[in-house]
Amino acid sequence: MAPNTAHPALWPAPHASGAVDATVHVPGSKSVTNRALVLAALASEPGWLRRPLRSRDTLLMVGALRAMGVEIEETVSSSSSVAGGPDGAGEAWRVLPTGLRGPATVDVGNAGTVMRFLPPVAALADGPIRFDGDPRSYERPLHGVIDALRALGARIDDDGRGALPLTVHGSGALEGGPVSIDASSSSQFVSALLLSGPRFNQGVEVRHTGSTLPSMPHIRMTVDMLRAVGAQVDTPESGGEPNVWRVTPGALLGRDLTIEPDLSNAQPFLAAALVTGGKVLIPDWPARTTQPGDRLREIFTEMGGSCELTEYGLEFTGSGAIHGIDVELGDVGELTPGIAAVAALADSPSTLRGVAHLRLHETDRLAALTKEINELGGDVTETADGLHIRPRKLHGGIFHTYEDHRMATAGAIIGLAVEGVQIENVATTAKTLPDFPELWAGMLGN
Template sequence: MTATAAHWPAPTASGPIDATVTVPGSKSVTNRALVLAALAFEPGWLRRPLRSRDTVLMADALRALGVGIEEGVGPDGTGEAWRVIPAGLHGPAAVDVGNAGTVMRFLPPVAALADGPVRFDGDPRSHERPLHGVIDALRGLGARIDDDGRGALPLTVHGGGSLTGGPVEVDASSSSQFVSALLLSGPRFNQGVEVRHTGATLPSMPHIRMTVDMLRAAGAQVDTPEAGGEPNVWRVTPGALLGRDLVVEPDLSNAQPFLAAALITGGRVTIPDWPRQTTQPGDALREIFTAMGGSCELDERGLTLTGTGRVRGIDVDLGDVGELTPGIAAVAALADSESVLRGVAHLRLHETDRLAALTKEINGLGGDVTETADGLRIRPRPLQRGVFHTYDDHRLATAGAVLGLAVPGVEVENVATTAKTLPDFPELWQAMLGTES
């Protein structure tokens, strides 16, 4: 098959990999930190921020609302850092969300605090992603929003300079970002906010814990279910947020394909600066990949995963860590026994319908994947060469690269979509393999 400009020939590993891969900063931390710094009463610093499509979209959106964001080196003269200078939020403004869930969901509450209208729009796929939870909740808190009844983009938030706030109900079954969006701006609402989740399920709880931890570090008072509060209720007290000097952790979910490479090839990969304590969902990889046949060691060098060359199937509930599903599915397709991935029905509403996409693309290479009500059943079969389509989804692209390690002739369509959260992925991948790009 002839590669085209849109098809990236995924390199096949010639043997066990032995590499150290420095992963860029966390998108989830970077974009939450940008919002909190923009709402603070004093300037703050973000050190080692992730520079990717999603974080640049967030920074540009905040600039459009009047926030100063200066890019350069840190206050000690070393390392990349962004200085965030809060200012009065204002419209009229236009926000391009791309296909970034954090931008389309975290910023409408911020826009409600602005003085003037703020128009939100993005990629065609962004119009299909659920936003009704944030829209309905903001209306319940006193905001005026025009969305022509779609519960989705495009929409206009007519900011009045402040928001009453108070108690609100939201069904966050389709995205935990609905809860995080309201909590992040809650300290600036006149009455704070009390968010009550009313749905039957709540995916990606680690991301809500990340939001709470970062709010508290910025000086906010937050009451949570884990701290003895009511189940599924979070309360944020109104108050001033502090400007912080924050070092952004490596993005542990973006470490996944590199750790998977060690597992699949029976090699060894080290990720420097892996935190000992973190709310990032990617930390679950230590347990999951150990269950699939690897061994992990966390020490002063970082996290090192060593594979044996044997990959075991797994039966696992990924409800809290759904973003890891594409990479785990790719590894499972190369395992020696069946896998069942559960608790991830909400992935049908992500950048693409990830369950349908994974099923189609792995099966297109000769695999045997079937969708279940809330996940995937994967029965390993010998795979063959072919094109792995990505649907403009960064995690589909890295999953295709993982498969290519063991299956010669896999071509990943539009690998450039990885720039959403992991800039220079092809170069990092080639460097790990020790080959020329």
């Protein structure tokens, strides 16, 4: 596995001289922002997104929808409800669903939500929509979406790859109905079909046939957001069949939605409190959410911290000790890199389970974490479905990121406790967390 060499710039990860004590405004959720954009584009009336995340992945989604004929107007609001705070907090995006049409070419970058959520939307467009992206995007699985759309009546040219690049020949409508897919490699296959399902003539019934289904909170997020715009969704949790989701055809409402902070992107800052024995406040942490990052409260508490959810947000405090953990992360796999980084600094071994699907993410995250932590003197071994981490005294060195934002933030966490860590291509954090180096320096008072 060769590290990225296209961006040789190295960022010296700041070393913490003492306990952190900071308030960190975390920008909006990528997962919520991109789902909200898709639902607004498919709605029967205009909608608003307030405090949207402005990052590479969300701007790719905006660009893709605009290419397909959707009008998205960006404004800066002076309203106290949306002004100030994190990047994008003063912004509002007005989405005008003006009809989907081709021909168009969509750049997905390396954004899983864009490459998986938009082919079903393209099937509803009038004309061909070509999808292309970064070289790594060609290696990420799309067969679940491609095969399902064909079964539902779409015409797709992918030269038999089951991956990008591909062209969806939109006919203005899609019949829809029942379809079976194996979403073991990505829950986004299910979400992709559910999001567009209300616009299919027969709606959609998605039956997952695989033995495992990672990242269930992301499917629950999709269902909650569909219901919030008027869709009727039957789920296993609401008394339906196991592994079956049904969406009834119907019009979607335009909404005025304020985007929650991205709780997964709060991870490195909470980890900083744990690693340094300090305290970090994340404002506006929601009391109820479907975001996977909410599980950090439980996981990092077990690893040695304590937290309190107040009217201001989440206050997390480190105890000065970091304990190993044996934890199942199948539903919250995106948290694995940050947890692995903390575990490498713990006082006892850790086992991270249920995340074999991470081998198919922005990079093979299990191989990458093993290689990079071990090259700093660590002792990490891959298992069939995760990592086993035995803490050892670490030393400085280059921490490669493989164009993966969560690898970059994992390296920064280690750098707090280990002098001389240099992060290759820290700019890759712009995928979901704009201005990470500035936020990190601000937390440390630099």
